[in-house]
Amino acid sequence: MLDPKIVRKDFPILDRHVRGGKPLVYLDSAATSQKPSRVIEAVADFYERHNANVHRGVYLLAEEATVLYEEARAKVAGFVGAPDPRALVFTKSCTEAINMVAGGWGRKVLRPGDEIVITEMEHHSNLIPWQMVARDTGAVLVRFPVTDDGFLDIPRAPITERTRLVCVAQMSNVLGTINPVRELSEAAHAAGALLLCDGAQGVPHLETDVAALGCDFFAFSGHKMLGPTGSGGLWARPELLEEMDPFLGGGEMIREVWFERATWNEIPYKFEGGTPAIASSIGLGAAVDYLRDLGMGSVRAHEVGLTRRALEALSAIEGLTIHGPADPERRGGVISFWLDDVHPHDLATILDADGLAIRAGHHCAQPLMRRLGVPATARASFYVYNTLEDVEALAVALQSARERFSSGAWL
Amino acid sequence: MSLDELYREIILDHYKNPRNKRPLPAADIDLERNNPLCGDEITVRVRLANGVVADAAFEGQGCSISQASASMLTEMAKGKSLDEVEALVLAFRGMMSGKSEAGEEHLGDLVAFKGVVKYPVRIKCAVLAWDTLQEGVTKHRGGA
Numbered sequence: 001m002l003d004p005k006i007v008r009k010d011f012p013i014l015d016r017h018v019r020g021g022k023p024l025v026y027l028d029s030a031a032t033s034q035k036p037s038r039v040i041e042a043v044a045d046f047y048e049r050h051n052a053n054v055h056r057g058v059y060l061l062a063e064e065a066t067v068l069y070e071e072a073r074a075k076v077a078g079f080v081g082a083p084d085p086r087a088l089v090f091t092k093s094c095t096e097a098i099n100m101v102a103g104g105w106g107r108k109v110l111r112p113g114d115e116i117v118i119t120e121m122e123h124h125s126n127l128i129p130w131q132m133v134a135r136d137t138g139a140v141l142v143r144f145p146v147t148d149d150g151f152l153d154i155p156r157a158p159i160t161e162r163t164r165l166v167c168v169a170q171m172s173n174v175l176g177t178i179n180p181v182r183e184l185s186e187a188a189h190a191a192g193a194l195l196l197c198d199g200a201q202g203v204p205h206l207e208t209d210v211a212a213l214g215c216d217f218f219a220f221s222g223h224k225m226l227g228p229t230g231s232g233g234l235w236a237r238p239e240l241l242e243e244m245d246p247f248l249g250g251g252e253m254i255r256e257v258w259f260e261r262a263t264w265n266e267i268p269y270k271f272e273g274g275t276p277a278i279a280s281s282i283g284l285g286a287a288v289d290y291l292r293d294l295g296m297g298s299v300r301a302h303e304v305g306l307t308r309r310a311l312e313a314l315s316a317i318e319g320l321t322i323h324g325p326a327d328p329e330r331r332g333g334v335i336s337f338w339l340d341d342v343h344p345h346d347l348a349t350i351l352d353a354d355g356l357a358i359r360a361g362h363h364c365a366q367p368l369m370r371r372l373g374v375p376a377t378a379r380a381s382f383y384v385y386n387t388l389e390d391v392e393a394l395a396v397a398l399q400s401a402r403e404r405f406s407s408g409a410w411l
Numbered sequence: 412m413s414l415d416e417l418y419r420e421i422i423l424d425h426y427k428n429p430r431n432k433r434p435l436p437a438a439d440i441d442l443e444r445n446n447p448l449c450g451d452e453i454t455v456r457v458r459l460a461n462g463v464v465a466d467a468a469f470e471g472q473g474c475s476i477s478q479a480s481a482s483m484l485t486e487m488a489k490g491k492s493l494d495e496v497e498a499l500v501l502a503f504r505g506m507m508s509g510k511s512e513a514g515e516e517h518l519g520d521l522v523a524f525k526g527v528v529k530y531p532v533r534i535k536c537a538v539l540a541w542d543t544l545q546e547g548v549t550k551h552r553g554g555a
Contacts (some may be wrong), residue, residue: 003529213490301494343473343474343475344449344474345474345476345533345536346451346471346475346476349530349533360449361449361450362449362450369450370455375450375452375472375473376449376450405475406423407419408416408419408420408422408423409419411415411418411419411422411423411526411527
């Protein structure tokens, strides 16, 4: 079993005191996670000892840099269950990974009238790229509805013979809902469509195996899973990567260049034009090592425990509404809520004075906000370093928040 | 009552009892803007008569700071010429950027927002309605 008190020692930032000496209670890991020393040191070690460009030089440092970068790729690919590292493209973010599919696959194969099914709970990063592609290709976006209790409305799944792609988050960044990706992959394939899974919120918290999910494209972010910002990845079935057009044209991604034309490098390099985020990707490899050592089963069990306690404690607060599934086994540790009379931004400012970092806003999911009938929500999210004491601190701060808001003392 | 307490009371009063939060038909300036970071939405409307603000109103939703600021705007803009409105926007932006105290004597109750300067992320909430008004004035002049 994971002991967060021990885990916390690996995260230097958690020793910080903020806002007049209050210990930092970090509850915004769904936005970005904190980084363990092992990741910070891997990045520093690269710059201090091995820094050179990859896949270019013949000298020792270039060789070391290339080996470290490719080792990181193999680790990250293995972590998401991909047997072949060639199918894992390093990207700067999950957003970039999805745009890579939209631009390289969508723009190439979609035809007028083709349908792209997108769930109502997608992050804007799995919606806007498809809006852009639909505008240019004549493809049509189709809404996959969400039920009142925060699940995908499976009986109303709009997957038909016109569907070319289904876009679904592994876990919602607002509701915490864990979606039945495997089931939806099967439904998509039965209809002759492909499935893209946005794993930004899933990979950091759930044991992930792209083969078991049955998806065709899998995008994820590195900085939400203890890795550096500027890291992330796209996995896709190799034959799809072969079919796709490149994303950025430039160095690295070519095989041979003439003045008028060029041929593309093999996968995954075809998609890594320009000098990649070498140090960040190596840092992501270190993050994967760290998570493997903790064990993803333990990570999940720890977070279910925190979520169960948080749902209990927050439900007991007068005037507080929680959005998303009530069963901690069917959701992750992302809890969105609304406290009567206190706008989420004001609430976040009030809690900040207590040393608590929570998120407020639309969480890049405006269509979902409209579905929930709220302009914004407050959101607390947990990770490996959060403790039951953090959950209690949140509950205590929220209990007095309405009163403190009305007094204006926070202003 | 300390000055801080007075300021708090002004902001909360405008939030809980917003002034001129209503439609304003046939407005000369009518502009909706939002703060994409947090989703605050404001529509500012102004009706002019002889180059002077005859009526001002707002609609929208958002945090206490954005809504109270919009409420104060509608009260303060009334009776002012567009030049005076622009001077007020400039003075308020100056105070909220923490750079300039010039013109603070013209800001009236708006000085209540001075405390928000210590929350850099939330300055945008305070100036949203004012930025909207300024854009509306600029557009109105361009079209005139």
